[in-house]
Structures are given as C-alpha cells and as structure tokens.
Amino acid sequence: MFPRRMARLRKARIVGHCRDDGIIQASRPLPSDPPAGTSAATETLQYCATMTPRSPCKPAEHPRPVTVPSPPRTAPPLPLLGPDDPPPVTVLRPESDSPVLLLCDHASRAIPKALGTLGLDEANLCRHIAYDIGAAEVTRRLSERFGATAVLSGYSRLVIDPNRALNDPTAIPVVSDDVVIPGNRALDRAEEERRIDAIFRPYHAAVAAEVARRRERGQVPVLLSIHSFTPAMRGVARPWHVGILWDHDPRIPIPMIARLRADGRWCVGDNEPYSGRTTLGGTVESHATPAGLPNVLVEVRQDLIATPEGAALWATVLGDALEPILADPGLYDIKLFPRE
Incomplete structure (x- = not known):
C-alpha cells in the first residue's frame, strides 16, 4: 500500500x-x-493489530508482566527419633538357625523424646494401656530356652500400635481404657506418617526379614506371639491365667491348650479373653496366616508375670507346653486354613 x-x-x-x-x-x-x-x-x-480476540476494536495495551508467587516453603518434618531415643525394634539372637520366631508387639512403654509423655502422667505410662506388662521378659526367656530369634517392639502402643492395621482407628488411640491421650488428639496426616515411618514400618520390616531368612534356608517359620492381659476389665474379673488365641490353624493352639489344662493348675482360655477369629491386620494375621505358617498368640495375665520371678515361672510353663509341639516334624508344613 x-x-x-x-x-x-x-x-x-x-x-x-x-x-x-x-x-x-x-x-x-x-x-x-x-x-x-x-x-x-x-x-x-x-x-x-495487537488485539484481544473478541475485544472492542482497538489496539490492546502491551501486556504487563505477571508475577506468580512461589508457594510457601515448608520445612521438612523433623525425624521422630533422635540420637538419644531407643531403636524402634530389638532383635534377639538374629543368628539363630531355629525355625521358631518369637514376637512381642507391646514390649516397651518408651515414648520418643519429641512427643514428651503424650500428655500422660507416669502412673498411666506404667499401666497396661502403654504396654503389655511382663510380656517382654517372658519373650526373652523363651528365646533363651529355645535358642530362637525374638523380635520386640521398641515403643509404647500409645505412640502407634504395631499389632493393628493402619486403617484401624485404635492404631493411634485417642482414648484407651477410658483414659484420654492428649498427645494423640487431632493429629494431621504428616504426624501419623512420621510415626508409621519411624516405628511401625521398621518393626514389621524386621519381622518380615526374619520370616524371609528362614524361608531362604528352606525352613517353615513358626510364629509365637507373646502378650499379656489385665486381671480385670471395666470392673469384671477375668478368671483365666492364660489365653490361647488362634484363628483356624489348630496345629499349635489345640495341643497347647490340652497340655496346659492337663497341668491342672491353670484356668486356660480358648480364644479368651480375646478371640483370634475376630482380629484383622495384627502381626500374626499379616505375617503368618496368609502364608500358611504355623502360629499362635499367647496371652498371660499380667499379675502373674509382673515380677521377674513370675515371668520366669510362666516362661517355664509355656516352654514345657510348647516343647513337644515344636519337636513334631509334622508341624513344619505350609498349610492354609481359610476363614469360614
């Protein structure tokens, strides 16, 4: 033009x-x-022309630069366990070549220093809500008797319970036996994950590693889980001295109940005071039941094993009942027992 x-x-x-x-x-x-x-x-x-589509027919102004603010930087969460905290798991006799594997899910009442006391006083931290009284000592003595590896948890069940599925609301309890746990109230997902990563996963990784080690040696692992229960719950006395909990694998529970009852001194619960058939996601249910491994969960009444002498006696009682069962070659077989 x-x-x-x-x-x-x-x-x-x-x-x-x-x-x-x-x-x-x-x-x-x-x-x-x-x-x-x-x-x-x-x-x-x-x-x-420099026009904005469908805008009035006039040249557009030069666009002004737009500054997009960066998202605020958040500091990575501090590790839950510090150098002065105990380890999340203890493995006794890791070099053992025995197929027997002892477990103690509630061995300790320790709490990471970063969490203080979870808002509880010392009296409550010494109660059954924090750990299974006497169970660790019985586990140690059985480990010694059978020369077997034992895996013991390093922290209180109030921090996170390794014998629960992670989607179980009692895995990090807000209330336990009518006691409110202030340090567990209104936790965000980041804090839950911090506890899972620091305590829950290392414990289960140790159990899985010991099971795998035995499988690699060509053995069928046998899992014995040791717990303790209160003499009374909500004012109701519990008559049992010991309870044998199991799902549908009878290989250890049935002969063990028979031998303990034959002793004549003990009131023996068959899936009492709790039932192994109503629990889901616990340690035994996670590592033994789906794999068809022989297993049993033993509950001893806490007042009977609260002292070293009591723990020694019950390690002997349980050991005597278990010894002929563990000596049976027919026990060491992979066998699934589906839930009905």
Missing part, C-alpha cells in the same frame, strides 16, 4: 469487526477511497 494511502488509513474511522485471530476487517469504504466501480472499489481491509 502506498504511503499516502497509509496516512489516510491511520486517520480513518474503521467500522468493522474483530476476528478470533485479532485481524480487523473493515466492511465499508474508507472516506478517501475511490468511488465504487473503480479499480479501488470497496475493499476489505485487513490490518494485523
């Missing part, structure tokens, strides 16, 4: 519309254009 025509164009009022691509189209002759019928009759003017 000639310079003179361009000058007139700049002064002209353009009547038209804007296309989606920012092109202006004029739909009537410019005032200075030649009359219709000439070689320069009504023409459609296309002018490449």
Whole structure:
C-alpha cells in the first residue's frame, strides 16, 4: 500500500469487526477511497493489530508482566527419633538357625523424646494401656530356652500400635481404657506418617526379614506371639491365667491348650479373653496366616508375670507346653486354613 494511502488509513474511522485471530476487517469504504466501480472499489481491509480476540476494536495495551508467587516453603518434618531415643525394634539372637520366631508387639512403654509423655502422667505410662506388662521378659526367656530369634517392639502402643492395621482407628488411640491421650488428639496426616515411618514400618520390616531368612534356608517359620492381659476389665474379673488365641490353624493352639489344662493348675482360655477369629491386620494375621505358617498368640495375665520371678515361672510353663509341639516334624508344613 502506498504511503499516502497509509496516512489516510491511520486517520480513518474503521467500522468493522474483530476476528478470533485479532485481524480487523473493515466492511465499508474508507472516506478517501475511490468511488465504487473503480479499480479501488470497496475493499476489505485487513490490518494485523495487537488485539484481544473478541475485544472492542482497538489496539490492546502491551501486556504487563505477571508475577506468580512461589508457594510457601515448608520445612521438612523433623525425624521422630533422635540420637538419644531407643531403636524402634530389638532383635534377639538374629543368628539363630531355629525355625521358631518369637514376637512381642507391646514390649516397651518408651515414648520418643519429641512427643514428651503424650500428655500422660507416669502412673498411666506404667499401666497396661502403654504396654503389655511382663510380656517382654517372658519373650526373652523363651528365646533363651529355645535358642530362637525374638523380635520386640521398641515403643509404647500409645505412640502407634504395631499389632493393628493402619486403617484401624485404635492404631493411634485417642482414648484407651477410658483414659484420654492428649498427645494423640487431632493429629494431621504428616504426624501419623512420621510415626508409621519411624516405628511401625521398621518393626514389621524386621519381622518380615526374619520370616524371609528362614524361608531362604528352606525352613517353615513358626510364629509365637507373646502378650499379656489385665486381671480385670471395666470392673469384671477375668478368671483365666492364660489365653490361647488362634484363628483356624489348630496345629499349635489345640495341643497347647490340652497340655496346659492337663497341668491342672491353670484356668486356660480358648480364644479368651480375646478371640483370634475376630482380629484383622495384627502381626500374626499379616505375617503368618496368609502364608500358611504355623502360629499362635499367647496371652498371660499380667499379675502373674509382673515380677521377674513370675515371668520366669510362666516362661517355664509355656516352654514345657510348647516343647513337644515344636519337636513334631509334622508341624513344619505350609498349610492354609481359610476363614469360614
């Protein structure tokens, strides 16, 4: 287009519309254009302008730079366990070549220093809500008697309970035996994960590693889980001295119950005071039952094993009942017992 025509164009009022691509189209002759019928009759003017699509037909202003704020930086969560805290798991006799594997899910009442006391006084931290009184000592003595590996948890069940599924609301209890746990109230997911990573997973990893080690040696692991229970619950006395908990694998529980009852001194619970058939996601249910491994969970009444002497006696009682069962070669077989 000639310079003179361009000058007139700049002064002209353009009547038209804007296309989606920012092109202006004029739909009537410019005032200075030649009359219709000439070689320069009504023409459609296309002018490449900086326009916003479908905006009024005027040049757009130069866009201003937009500053997008960076998301706030959050410090990574501090590790739950410090250098002065005990380890999350203790493994006794890891070099043992015995197929027997002892477990103690509630061996300790320790709490990470970062969590203080969870808002509880010392009296409550010495109660059954914090750990299974006497169970660790019985486990240690059975480990010595059978020369077997034992895996013991390093922290209180109030921090996180390794004998629960992670989706169980009692895995990190807010209330235990009518006692409110202030340090467990309104936890966010980050704090839950911190406890899972520091305590729950290492314990179960240790159990899984010991099971795998025996399988690699060509052995069928036998899992014995040791717990303790209170003499009374909600004011109701519990008559049992010991309870044998099991699901549908009878290989250890049935002969063990028979031998303990034959002793004549003990009231023996068969799936009492708890039932092994109603629990899901516990340590035995996770590591033994699905794999068809022989297993049993033993509950001893806490007042009977609260002292070293009592723990020694019950390690002997349980050991005597277990010894002929563990000596039977027919025990060491993979066998699934589906839930009914």
